[in-house]
Amino acid sequence: RLEQLIRSVKDTIGAEERNEIMSDEQKFEAFKQRAVAHNEEVYGAEIRAKYGDQEVDEANAAVMNLTRERYQEWTDLGREIQERLEDAVRSGLSPESEEGRVLCALHRQWLTITGNQYDPAKHRGIAELYVMDERFTAYYDKQMPGCARILRDAIVHWVK
Known part of the structure; x- marks a missing residue:
């Protein structure tokens, strides 16, 4: 993994120095x-101390294995969840409402897009x-306080 990262950084620097235009795929790989x-x-x-090397390595590999399409789906879904959370807080919706159930389902989908096995x-x-x-x-409360709490409360209520 480290060798792959070093190679990507060297390729990116080399392309910049030669004023080469990187392909979209090369840019996406470098971004990941x-x-x-x-x-x-960071x-x-x-x-690694909290979850172990294997868990972290698997999560990193999942990100590295994302296609551009799956990555776009992941980011779009994350944005949708955030917008729906803000709407839920703004309108005072209960985490136990139908919208709370939908938020919980969307969050589950967001967690598993990277290939992770779902575990309630x-x-x-x-x-x-x-x-x-x-x-x-x-992160969740950056635009509107209360988003993290309503998401947590919805998940606690709906995930059994």
């Missing part, structure tokens, strides 16, 4: 590798992180 490298640099030690206990655990870890809360 930068994203994985950034995640490792969170690697913490998540992990889904609930991830949802708890959204309110326990201020970094996750800040």
Whole structure:
């Protein structure tokens, strides 16, 4: 994995130095590798200590295996979830409502686009992180406070 990242960085630098135009596929591969490298640099030690090398390596591999189409689907779905969360908070919807059920289902789909096996206990655990870890809360609440909590509450209610 590290060799692949180094090769990609060297290819990107070389293309820049030669004023070459990288193909969209090359750009996408470099983007994924930068994203994985950034995640490792910022969170690697913490998540490896908490979840283990195998779990983190599998998550990184899942990102690296995404096609552009699946990546676009993943980001579009993430955006839809965020917009629906903000609408739910704005309108005071209950996490136990039909919209709460839909949010929960969309979040499940978002979690599994990268190829991860669905596990209800992990889904609930991830949802708890959204309110326990201020970094996750800040991400979901960046535009409207309360989004992380309503997502967590919907998942807790609907995932059995």
